[in-house]
Amino acid sequence: MVPLSYYMVLSAIVFLTGFVGVLIRRNIIILLLSIELMLNATNINFVAFSHYLNDVSGQVFVFFTLTVAAAEVAVGLAIIIALYRGKATVNVEDLNLMKW
Amino acid sequence: METVAFFYFAAVIVLTAVLVVAFRNPIYSVIALLVMFFHVAGLFVTLHAEFLAAVQIVVYAGAILVLYLFVVMLLNLKQDDSYQRQVGWGIGLGIVGLAEMIYLVLSAQVGNSPAIGTAALQASASPKVAAIVTRGNTEAIGYMLYTKYLFPFEVASLILLVAMIGAILLAKKGVLGMKEP
Amino acid sequence: MSGTEHLLYYLSDYFPILVFIAVAFAFGAGTLILSHFVQPKLPDAEKLSVYECGSEPFSDARMPFPVRYYIIAMLFVIFDIEILFLYPWAVAFDKIGMIGMAEMVIFIALFVVGYIYAWKKGALEWD
Numbered sequence: 001m002v003p004l005s006y007y008m009v010l011s012a013i014v015f016l017t018g019f020v021g022v023l024i025r026r027n028i029i030i031l032l033l034s035i036e037l038m039l040n041a042t043n044i045n046f047v048a049f050s051h052y053l054n055d056v057s058g059q060v061f062v063f064f065t066l067t068v069a070a071a072e073v074a075v076g077l078a079i080i081i082a083l084y085r086g087k088a089t090v091n092v093e094d095l096n097l098m099k100w
Numbered sequence: 101m102e103t104v105a106f107f108y109f110a111a112v113i114v115l116t117a118v119l120v121v122a123f124r125n126p127i128y129s130v131i132a133l134l135v136m137f138f139h140v141a142g143l144f145v146t147l148h149a150e151f152l153a154a155v156q157i158v159v160y161a162g163a164i165l166v167l168y169l170f171v172v173m174l175l176n177l178k179q180d181d182s183y184q185r186q187v188g189w190g191i192g193l194g195i196v197g198l199a200e201m202i203y204l205v206l207s208a209q210v211g212n213s214p215a216i217g218t219a220a221l222q223a224s225a226s227p228k229v230a231a232i233v234t235r236g237n238t239e240a241i242g243y244m245l246y247t248k249y250l251f252p253f254e255v256a257s258l259i260l261l262v263a264m265i266g267a268i269l270l271a272k273k274g275v276l277g278m279k280e281p
Numbered sequence: 282m283s284g285t286e287h288l289l290y291y292l293s294d295y296f297p298i299l300v301f302i303a304v305a306f307a308f309g310a311g312t313l314i315l316s317h318f319v320q321p322k323l324p325d326a327e328k329l330s331v332y333e334c335g336s337e338p339f340s341d342a343r344m345p346f347p348v349r350y351y352i353i354a355m356l357f358v359i360f361d362i363e364i365l366f367l368y369p370w371a372v373a374f375d376k377i378g379m380i381g382m383a384e385m386v387i388f389i390a391l392f393v394v395g396y397i398y399a400w401k402k403g404a405l406e407w408d
Contacts, residue, residue, distance in 0.1 A: 002106045005205045010110045012201035014117045016194045021121035023190035024183050029126050029172060033133055036164070037117055040140055043156075044113075051147040056240045059149050060249050063241075063366070066159055067256040070362045071263030073164050074355045077171045078270035081348060084175050093184075145295065155365055163358040170354050174347075242373025245366075246381045253366070257388045264359045264395040268404045271352050 007048035015041035028083075028090045032076050039069045102146060109143040112136070126172045130165055137161045151238040352404050363392055 014037055021034030043062050050058025084090060116136035123129045137160040144153035184190065245253055370377075370385055399405055 002103055006106065006110070008205045009202055010113065012198060012205070013114050016198045016201070017114075017117040017121055019197065020190050020194035023193065024187045025121065026184055027126060029168065029175075030121070030129055033120055033126075033129055033168065036133065036160075037120060037136075040136070040160075043152075044140060044143065047144055047147050047149045047152060050149065056237075056244045057248070059152055059237075059241050060244045062149075062152050063155075063245065064249075064252055064256055066155065066365070067259060067362055070159065070164060070358050071259050073167055074263045074267040074358060075270070077167060077351065078267040078355070080171060081174065081351060082270045090175060151369070159358075159361060159365060163354075163361045167351070167354050167358055170351050174351055238369050238372045239376070240373075242369030242371075243376050245369055246373060246377045246384060250380075250384060253384065254387060254391075256366075257363075257391045260359050260362055261391050261395045264356070265398055267355050268352065268399055268402055271348055271355070272402060272404060 004048060004052045007044060011041045011045040011048070014038075014044065026091045026093055028080055028092050028095075031092065032073070032080075035072065035076075036069065039065055105146050106143070109139045109146070112139045113143070127169070130168050130172060133168075134161055134165050137165070149237060151241055349407060356399060356404065359395070360392075363388075 018034040018037030018041065021037065022031055025031060025034065043065055046058040046062050046065070048058075050056060080090065083095065087094060089095070113136055116132045116139070119132040120129045120136065123132060137156060141153040141156040141161075144150075144156060366388065367385070370381060374381060
């Protein structure tokens, strides 16, 4: 039997990969993909805990994560398209209009 | 057997997660993420969450990644973009965070120590739910979702409605007074 | 029953799927490898050039798609999630009864609002 802590470490690695991706990449689409990685890390944790605690609630929460991921993708990509129409770039360093 | 399966899935998940961040071409990143979603689904099967494994493939691999690929194609991103200047800082911060998380997990020994072991936690779960669990994964999820998590479920539908309206408003030509590229 | 035995028993349900995956991979890889060894290789400049219905290729294969595709794909994702919520509801329907029915009516009513909005905004039209 694989200990629960293994799943937690795996989830931590995936989450931090997404975190580092948000920090180091310039392409805004890769930034959104990194956020997808973070959401999947939480999903792994939810399902692992649900299995080890023998409680389905964790799996129900994955549904809500999924809903939020879909909403985030729909709105986030629409924002990227709107930005691209205005500035013709997906580089986050060029999107500095609100930077003081 | 279970350990082998776990380590195979974990190794591929970590590798493809790193590749998603490391690839310079967005299309390669999306394909790496696709491989990762399939392996996360495999991990869910070994954790007895069959319905979520199917959902993972249908929604993430089948719908969300298609949307990403559309946008990469839509914007016609040919140039390989570079990393931020502070790439060393980012990776260093990630390693520090990872060390901290692993230290926390190993020092707490969640699920291994007798004080808060899985047996004690299992006992604290309600027996009614445990009885339903044995009847089938999808049915158990449905029962839980439509009784205990009734209100979050309705909020989820509201979130989806707002997302749909917002995305149409942002992406539709001329709604915000902008022209198509 | 130990954990490993239990998992083996459980995973034996997935054995047909494993066989399918193995056969699919073996067929794909086998065909490619076999054709690599069997095919005659006599390359020349004309053969190695890009083939595009016989005419000279004049632009890159990757050209921008219209935004309409994005709107259709986005609506597909949202309604996909809706179907996802319907599935466990249908399976557990005899347990949750009329309350579950009422919840689902509210849920679908909210989606109908979004659908009407998309329709009125012309997001479902193609021109």
